[in-house]
Amino acid sequence: MKTTQTILETKDLSKIYNGTPVVDKLNLKIEEGEIFGFLGPNGAGKTTAILMILGLTEPSSGEVSVFGYNSTREPLKVKSITSYLPENVGFYEDLTAWENLAYITRLNHIPEKVAEERIEEVLSLVGLTEVKDTEVGKFSKGMKQRLGLGTVFVKKPKLAILDEPTTGIDPQGVEEILKLITKVNREENITIFLCSHLLYQLQKICTKIGIFSKGKMNVMGSMEEISKKILTEKSNRLEISFNDAQDTSQLIDSIQRLEGVLKVEKRAEDISLERIYTKYFQEGS
């Protein structure tokens, strides 16, 4: 049996800017192989927490350890096993995709021969092999984001911290990125720390979710655990669709009278743009 190892642990991690706590006694524990969803509104202090995990910002108090290394005292060790995709990732625009990745491998002291193989591998993983010799300045936002994921995975980290990896990307691109993340998580056993405020994405792929707001971690656990905590009233829902023409008021009435029915609601069909979009692009093409 495989024993899981703690990858990331924070103890009462706090950061205070000008008297206001941005991160307030954060306690986190992430095991190997997890996809942790770090959920919170804008300005909740997510990025600050991440920077402290990486040792790029010094905590006001508390401790962070990544794989047993203290982030404040041994930032280089932490950074060599951790990858970080910043929210607004940027590249050297006049270098090609390949050169940008090569720079990252050199900064990580990966020997050239190994690096070349890995770069090719990663480029095909993120689907940029065809444009590897194109200058990044000519890339679209989605391509840049995928290259960003490339820089994360090229160093084969134990932990990958992704800060809003899907902002500004079309729904199909989001889908691809999420697939990619789950793929590396499974195949390369890279623990993922995914930071986002898009609930739908998190729910889809995360094994553990933490809700963070105003510097505090409010709830943390798997989807079921969280829903148990927050949604105390649990009910089953049943959806029935009808033709437009049919008169439903009688039916609603009779359903309402059945035993155990809490509530019957009549709604016009949800026309969601998402459904139209996915139908158009996925089924159409």
Next chain:
Amino acid sequence: MSGLSVIYWKELADYLGSRKFIILFLIVTLTAGTIIYVIHQSVSSDVNQFTGEYLFLKLFTFSAGTLPSFIFFVSFFGPLIGIIFGFDAVNSERSGGTMSMVLAQPIYRDALINGKFLAGITTIAIMLISIIVIISGLEMTVFGIIPTLQELFRIILFSLLSIVYIGFWMGLGILFSILFRQTATSALVSIMVWIFFSFFILMVANVIADQMAPLGNNASLELIAKNEGIRNMILRVSPLILFQECTTAILNPSVRFFGVTTALKNLEVMPSPLSIGQSVMVVWPQFIILIALILVCFAVSYVVFMRQEIRST
């Protein structure tokens, strides 16, 4: 120094391949060529103004008519070159989002500015040395003057001095690129500092000297000396003046002192050129101040950068 050499080589490649390097190099080469040409013209019209010892060095300090000497050219436009290489070093990385990506790699934070600074100095050195070599080569072929060993050493010293001087301005540019988030702001502030030390310091020095030691119609010798002393002290705040004094002494072996001296002192000196060591002694303080300025610039950049927050937003 983890990561320093990687950053150094990358930045060096960036600098040498950048458009600004190519354009600057062309401009500077053209200007150097023009200077040689004008000297050639004026010398061939009047050979007498070009005699005596240290002919080879004279070509660097010689100013013909409207065109300035090479020293003046370096002292005046060198800062601009330094600023152009430095002003966007850090804030462009910050706004481009590359800084957080690079610093998330296992490198020390200071490796980034150290690497940039060293790469910049190397670029400047390559540029400057090649121009000096071009000029020397032209001189040798056009005028047929071969430098003596001493002249060669003096030219090497001059090159080093120029690199330090332009390096200071690049350091200043880098400092402003750390202090200001916008590249436009850092560029403007750097250019303002440059203009101040090139033009306004002269006015400021005159005004303050005249206020502190007003010269009447029949001012005493002491007063004139005092006035001049104050003026020089203020002027020596400017790296431009420091550099001009340094290079003048290095390239002109007959320069023994700067500022006002009594006639008696002048009579006592032998009218023979100084050796290199003595020439260096003449401008040793100026040289030390230049080095100090570059160190201060770098130290402040370092401290500010190490304490700065990384996040780009």
